[in-house]
């Protein structure tokens with residue numbers, strides 16, 4: 001039998017954005033490692049179908065909570081629900097997020113508000129609300145709990161025409177690395193997961209189907225990267241998924257900012273893409 005350094009067996013893991021893509025892939029991996037789950041997203045049917053599948057395959061107990069995390073007071077509602085059900089969270093996966101592709105001035109203000117609300121504020125508020133119990137759990141059972149924040153390779157440089165999205169992910173990376181340091185010695189693992197392009201519903205939601213930054217990874221590959229980092233005795237503050245992505249994340253630091261932004265702007269410019 002495989003022995004993992006990170007062993008969430010018998011604990012409860014809360015995953016936001018579990019109805020598709022990386023969130024659903026996280027749910028499958030945690031279920032295969034014997035964890036119970038709290039699955040959060042807006043699409044109830046998707047969450048219920050996933051819960052049934054995981055129960056059949058792994059005997060997982062899943063609590064399904066349909067919720068729009070951009071709604072006012074959503075995080076308080078979620079935490080109150082957990083308290084009422086007497087559910088203690090050992091691992092938090094802040095995965096729900098979306099992007100918006102297009103000229104900044106053409107994107108709906110409400111959509112941008114929701115993007116920041118979900119990618120930044122809900123993530124921060126939920127982490128803050130659960131932080132004391134995450135630490136409490138980790139102190140009694142080290143290496144069985146974690147905070148996993150899904151950032152992006154977009155965190156490493158601005159992305160013209162997805163400027164808000166990249167800025168939210170830069171926040172997620174910085175925030176997570178600060179917490180990694182604060183959690184040192186507590187037994188709680190903190191990891192910023194930085195995927196590059198990944199085959200999920202992300203592009204469809206962002207409206208960026210025409211933009212390509214290279215061959216996408218599968219969700220399973222990204223999750224494998226995350227768990228390889230979690231299975232290290234000393235989990236790093238961040239992990240980039242895919243060798244090519246890891247190389248690019250380092251290389252952008254070496255290119256003068258003006259040249260980098262000009263090149264990126266050419267690659268992502270919607271007008272240029274439309275004229276091809």
Ligand SMILES: NC(=O)c1ccc[n+]([C@@H]2O[C@H](COP(=O)([O-])OP(=O)(O)OC[C@H]3O[C@@H](n4cnc5c(N)ncnc54)[C@H](OP(=O)(O)O)[C@@H]3O)[C@@H](O)[C@H]2O)c1
Nearest residue numbers: 017019020021022041042043069097152197198200201202
């Ligand atoms: N795919 C990529 O290329 C890529 C690359 C780097 C980073 N990421 C990051 O990876 C994370 C997961 O995205 P994905 O690629 O798996 O895309 P996805 O398939 O579109 O999944 C996004 C998830 O977020 C949930 N969500 C969206 N808005 C929500 C809201 N208002 N309230 C609650 N849940 C909400 C969605 O569920 P509902 O619609 O049911 O609410 C869905 O489960 C995101 O943070 C994204 O920024 C993705």
